Amino acid sequence: MKSPIVLIWPEPGQRVVLVAETTHATPRCSCTQAGRTDSPEPMSLLDACLTAFSTAGDPAAMASADLVAGLRHxxxxAEGRWLYRDLTQQRLAHLLAPYRIHTxxxxxxxxxxxxxYHRADLAALGRR
Known part of the structure; x- marks a missing residue:
């Protein structure tokens, strides 16, 4: 039996709806934003940063501008503060500062x- 769960939270100037359906098998999730369905967003900013490193070929370090460019799509x-597409180098630094991750x-x-940013710093945070 399916049990739909609908969560709605406001973003500045828009409404975002997350719809998840659960069955006895695997939960299915989709994000809808302004009538668009996308793949689910990353679980955390850390996951998103590590994904950007992976997409870039897993370099040991990525320039701040390059990491932001990898996250903006x-x-x-990001951390419930800014849309990924609106991230800047300064905003990313602000979001990572509480984790003691710095350039x-x-x-x-x-x-x-x-x-x-160094991949090892982000990976170490994931192991804490």
Whole structure:
């Protein structure tokens, strides 16, 4: 027997509806935003960041701008604060600061020296 669960929470200037159906098998979830159905949003900002690293080929470090670019295509909100598409480098830094995740001056493989997030820092947070 199916038991539909409907959760509604407001976003600035819009309404987001999450509909989940459960059966005795696997729960199914979809996110609807302004009449659009997308895949479910990442469980956490940490998961989203690690997914962006994975999509980029799992580099040891990613420039802040590159990580933000990798996150901006995701549906949903980052830590319930900003839509992923509205993230900036400063907003990402603000969201990761409570976890003590910060950029470091890093020389990337292409020789660029930039502020970068390190995958090991994010992975260590996941193990805590």
């Amino acid at each position: 995701l549906p949903g909100t 470091r001056d890093t020389r990337l493989g292409n020789g660029r020296r930039l502020k970068a």
